[in-house]
Amino acid sequence: MAEHPTPNQEGHFWGKLVHPHNEPDGEDWASPDWEVVQVADNNGDGDDQWRVYVPGIAPGQLLDAFIWGPRVPDFTT
Template identity: 80%
Template sequence: MTQYPTPDREGHFWAKLVHPHREPDGEDWKSPDWEVVQVNDNNGTGDDKWRVYVPGIEPGQLIDAFIWGPRIPDFSQST
């Protein structure tokens, strides 16, 4: 998969966690493959502007900890 720019808005994206933050000793949170993550506005500035949530990892991660893939389009339910 081609590497994409760092997200600048909220949403779901394909990504690989490569530099985990707050990882406990003896655990390996690095992504072996591409996975879907959720990017949220953290109401901060600089490195704290965004928080990224990875399934199965409790602490939110900093946005610079990833290799980024494409954004996943928002779900729209048609009636």
């Protein structure tokens, strides 16, 4: 998958976690493959503006911890 720009809006995106933040010793949170992650507005500024939520990882991650793929289209009925 080609690398895409860093997200600047909320939504679901393909991402690959490569530099996890707050990872406990002995654990490996780095993504072995691309996965769908959720980007959410954190009501902050700068690095605190966005948080990325990865299934199975409790603390939200920063945008710079990822290689980014395309946005996942919003679900519509």
